[in-house]
Amino acid sequence: MPELPAEIMSHKDYLHTYVSVDCLVYGFDGRSLNLLLVERRGMDGVADLKLPGSIIQNSEDTDQAAGRVLTELTGIKKMKLRQFRCFSSPERLSDPKDIKWLESEYGPRVDRLITVAYMALTRIDRRLNEVSKYKSARWCPLDNIGRMPFDHNRIVEQSLGEIRDWVTTEPAIMFELLPPKFTEAELRRLYEAVHGRKYDVRNFHKKMVAMDYVVKLDEKQRGVAHRAARYYKFDKVLYKNRMHSA
Amino acid sequence: MPELPAEIMSHKDYLHTYVSVDCLVYGFDGRSLNLLLVERRGMDGVADLKLPGSIIQNSEDTDQAAGRVLTELTGIKKMKLRQFRCFSSPERLSDPKDIKWLESEYGPRVDRLITVAYMALTRIDRRLNEVSKYKSARWCPLDNIGRMPFDHNRIVEQSLGEIRDWVTTEPAIMFELLPPKFTEAELRRLYEAVHGRKYDVRNFHKKMVAMDYVVKLDEKQRGVAHRAARYYKFDKVLYKNRMHSA
Numbered sequence: 001m002p003e004l005p006a007e008i009m010s011h012k013d014y015l016h017t018y019v020s021v022d023c024l025v026y027g028f029d030g031r032s033l034n035l036l037l038v039e040r041r042g043m044d045g046v047a048d049l050k051l052p053g054s055i056i057q058n059s060e061d062t063d064q065a066a067g068r069v070l071t072e073l074t075g076i077k078k079m080k081l082r083q084f085r086c087f088s089s090p091e092r093l094s095d096p097k098d099i100k101w102l103e104s105e106y107g108p109r110v111d112r113l114i115t116v117a118y119m120a121l122t123r124i125d126r127r128l129n130e131v132s133k134y135k136s137a138r139w140c141p142l143d144n145i146g147r148m149p150f151d152h153n154r155i156v157e158q159s160l161g162e163i164r165d166w167v168t169t170e171p172a173i174m175f176e177l178l179p180p181k182f183t184e185a186e187l188r189r190l191y192e193a194v195h196g197r198k199y200d201v202r203n204f205h206k207k208m209v210a211m212d213y214v215v216k217l218d219e220k221q222r223g224v225a226h227r228a229a230r231y232y233k234f235d236k237v238l239y240k241n242r243m244h245s246a
Numbered sequence: 247m248p249e250l251p252a253e254i255m256s257h258k259d260y261l262h263t264y265v266s267v268d269c270l271v272y273g274f275d276g277r278s279l280n281l282l283l284v285e286r287r288g289m290d291g292v293a294d295l296k297l298p299g300s301i302i303q304n305s306e307d308t309d310q311a312a313g314r315v316l317t318e319l320t321g322i323k324k325m326k327l328r329q330f331r332c333f334s335s336p337e338r339l340s341d342p343k344d345i346k347w348l349e350s351e352y353g354p355r356v357d358r359l360i361t362v363a364y365m366a367l368t369r370i371d372r373r374l375n376e377v378s379k380y381k382s383a384r385w386c387p388l389d390n391i392g393r394m395p396f397d398h399n400r401i402v403e404q405s406l407g408e409i410r411d412w413v414t415t416e417p418a419i420m421f422e423l424l425p426p427k428f429t430e431a432e433l434r435r436l437y438e439a440v441h442g443r444k445y446d447v448r449n450f451h452k453k454m455v456a457m458d459y460v461v462k463l464d465e466k467q468r469g470v471a472h473r474a475a476r477y478y479k480f481d482k483v484l485y486k487n488r489m490h491s492a
Binding site: 017018019056058059060061062083085086087088089090112114116165168169 | 263264265302304305306307308329331332333334335336358360362411414415
């Protein structure tokens with residue numbers, strides 16, 4: 001047997017490495033992006049919020065584990081999930097409160113917790129799974145998320161760049177966040193929320209017109225104080241053709 | 247202590263979960279993409295090729311582990327690395343030969359091996375690290391890679407889609423694969439290799455002209471049988487300005 005590398009001489013230290021998944025479920029409330037968070041009740045009985053997640057099981061890979069968490073959370077069997085990053089800093093499991101909670105949930109002695117983050121974009125008015133163990137799940141505006149356990153705040157930060165890459169390579173994804181009928185202003189505010197910058201109204205109109213898969217409807221808003229705006233819809237078929245010809 | 251979920255009742259099974267990194271280092275030989283692979287000598291003395299990789303150490307995260315492997319392999323301290331996916335199927339560690347090799351390298355009883363794949367694009371004429379433990383490292387054309395250990399063939403397959411996403415969101419990356427001076431034909435063949443399709447010569451010329459950061463040089467090929475082609479270079483500064491104004 002060849003001489004073992006130093007990191008392995010101490011490979012006992014790997015004994016209690018756990019691998020988990022954490023899910024970022026994004027919704028859009030017409031103004032800003034929201035994240036679906038779940039409650040964690042600590043030993044001290046005080047609750048805080050965290051990303052929904054789970055240790056992966058023996059029989060599943062991380063994709064399946066993330067799908068399981070989301071089905072449990074939303075009741076939806078097939079949700080478009082994007083794996084975006086593995087977070088593995090040795091420091092991510094340093095807060096004694098987190099270690100305590102983890103060991104009470106998953107058994108004693110967790111030396112290291114490595115997590116794989118997944119992202120999903122969905123409509124914010126979607127009904128959540130009443131019967132799930134996540135009865136405490138709730139939408140939180142991005143700018144109003146407090147300190148979360150582990151490195152969940154860092155994961156959220158990094159996910160924003162990931163959404164931008166995702167909508168760049170797969171623009172259709174943007175429309176998962178909108179109702180079937182939406183106004184130009186709603187679409188513009190969504191772009192502003194995702195890209196974190198303002199769009200000039202006129203320039204954005206040109207941009208939208210260029211998206212020939214955003215189709216004008218024969219219908220306007222009703223019962224609004226301001227001048228009723230026209231509705232648009234996203235046309236999957238036109239989009240697919242557009243992408244194939246591109 | 248709350249009742250433990252089923253998957254944890256058997257959490258002894260997690261005792262020997264290892265987390266590793268595997269690196270896809272891509273080069274371009276003027277015709278096709280090549281991968282930098284390293285030799286693995288099995289118990290039986292027979293060698294095969296695999297992706298360069300390592301178990302992660304206690305003190306490092308997966309980014310640092312991948313950087314360590316690449317520095318060891320190429321001698322380059324700062325190489326642009328992109329984490330692209332965690333591969334965690336329970337079946338990836340099923341071949342007895344792989345298990346034997348792993349345990350001889352990293353110690354006994356590895357139940358599960360989860361790996362995080364990284365990608366780097368580099369010039370194929372780059373000198374490799376002579377003093378490294380990877381003396382056996384060699385470039386292999388993508389279409390000429392045999393059966394590799396674990397799920398390395400699957401990782402390679404999936405990395406192709408990832409390169410396409412990468413060059414879409416960060417076009418500059420493409421030029422990491424080319425010499426400082428290159429011809430239009432070389433750039434076109436690189437695009438064809440990356441996107442896996444032919445480009446019409448005239449259309450590609452239009453495409454290249456649109457990249458104002460690809461700058462024509464006052465220099466042509468020398469000592470070539472065919473008509474000497476003009477050289478171009480990639481201009482980082484023009485590129486940065488272009489991206490900022492975009």
